[in-house]
Amino acid sequence: MHDLKYIRENPADFDAALARRGDDPVSARILELDERRRALQTEVQMGQARRNEASKAIGKAKGQGDEETAQALMAEVAELKQKLPTLEEEERQVGEELKNALAVIPNLPAADVPAGADESDNLEVATWGQPRDFDFAPQEHADIGPALGMDFETGVRMSGARFTFLRGQMARLHRALGQFMLDHQTGNHGYVECNPPVLVQDEAMYGTDKLPKFAEDSFRTTDDLWLIPTAEVSLSSSVMGEIVEEAALPMRLTALTLCFRSEAGSAGRDTRGFIRQHQFEKCELVSITKPEDSDAEHERMAAAAESVLQALELPYRKMLLCTGDMGFGARKTYDLEVWLPGQGSYREISSISNTGDFQARRMNARFRPDGEAKGTQFVHTLNGSGLAVGRTLVAVIENYQQADGSVTIPDILQPYMGGVTTLEPQN
Known part of the structure; x- marks a missing residue:
């Protein structure tokens, strides 16, 4: 607002x-x-x-x-x-x-956001890691995943398009990634773990700028609750209508939740594989800050998300989105794009945005500066993926695949896998 x-x-x-x-x-x-x-x-x-x-x-x-x-x-x-x-x-x-x-008016872009019409005008600001040099033709996850427990057919049969049934060690690897992300963000970056509702009322969706403009992108229950498209909605809404003390800021919150998106605006895109699902898990990062601190917090949050990719040794690039590619509520956004050798391209795995006071005005979320009995100011809110679990699973499968169709487990994940070091094809 x-x-x-x-x-x-x-x-x-x-x-x-x-x-x-x-x-x-x-x-x-x-x-x-x-x-x-x-x-x-x-x-x-x-x-x-x-x-x-x-x-x-x-x-x-x-x-x-x-x-x-x-x-x-x-x-x-x-x-x-x-x-x-x-x-x-x-x-x-x-x-x-x-x-x-x-x-329905979008947020105003920050002064340092580059002008542009679409993603082709985004600015690459950093790269990390060297894509692996394969001695065989790397395959896409959708081709090698089924033999490893990524069951697309059963998911579609029971729920329709854009649903997947994970089995066995593939399911465990997915779980391991989510648990690692939570541990990493709480242990290394000071985020407080939360377990918020995944069903919310209109006010929470409106306050985090998902309503009214993007109602068709989310699922609504018959009793008028919304399935969250991201835990940003639940975590940011925890200060909805509140006045917090300055000493409580910054608030850094994280949650690993199911997320639900109708993908109404993405018809025909990524229909194959595990990239774009109606139901997925994401480790979300949210910060509530004072206005003067939000720019620095944005850089800090991006670094926290990047550190997950670095720990997994997944090559990626960091993009500063142009004015024409930013989300509705963002004033500035970084996208992290991980290298997928099977596709031979970088794909978005995290979007980290500073919304300024845009959401806070919609939520009426304020803080009381130290020493002021009555005066209040709107907080600034920031959100980012740290990371999207399903897309990280895809990146691990494609980057760690072997010529025989197996997938090596990254070292950092092996303690979460009970000693399993490799996913082996089952058929």
Whole structure:
């Protein structure tokens, strides 16, 4: 959500920032609604004040025997009582229209975000690791995975497209990755482990900018709860409507949860394999900070996510997303893209975003600066994957595959695998 005061004082700058994202100017429409709402508020307040004043004057006029004045005042009060509900409803409707108009405007990009139309304009800022030199033609995970326990057919048979049934040591490797990520982020980077709900109400989805614009991308239950598309929703919403003390910041939270996405906007993409599923697990990182600390926290969070790939010895590159490729709620985003030798390309495995106070305004999440009894400020929220477990599983399979179809377990994961060092084909 955007600061109305900023839009009033800087309409041209606001529209120019939106133009960097390829969006049309909206300040004139927002300010028109804002002016109408404020005019109606003033009219309602004046009408209420006059009604109260006239009501008191009726008794005084009657006490003085001035029946003519009393009758006139009574008529005025009756008219105001009839008129005010209409004005109040109009004020409510205009206020709701203003709120809805603001709710679909994306966040403004940070000044150092490169201009661009799409992913081809993203900026590579770093690479790590050297892709392995295979002495055989590496295969995609979808080709070698079934013999190792990645059962696509059963998943589709019971649940439809974009569902997979993991079996045996493949399932254990998946579990090992998630447990390692949690241990790594809590033990090495100071994140507090959480176990949040995966079903949330509208307010949590709205506050984390998933509603109203992206409702079709998520699953909704018959009793109007939402299956979270990411634990960002649950973790960030833990401060929804709260005022936290400055001393409690930064809050660094992590959770390994199931996530659910309809992939409505990705029809036809990655239909083969384990890359894009309706149900998946992700180790999520969320930070709640003071405004002046969020830029540094963004770099810290990116480094925390990168360290997982480094520990697994998976080559990757770090991309700074351009204005045209950033998510709706982000002011700045880094994507980590892991090397997949079977595909011969880098693929996104983590997206780390600083949303500034965009989500905090929607959630009404604030902090009280030290020494101030009454004043509050909006927090800044950040989120990132540390990492997406399924995509990391894919990266391990493809990067650690052997010529005979087996997969070597990365050293860091072997303690989580009960001594298993290799996934062996079963057929």
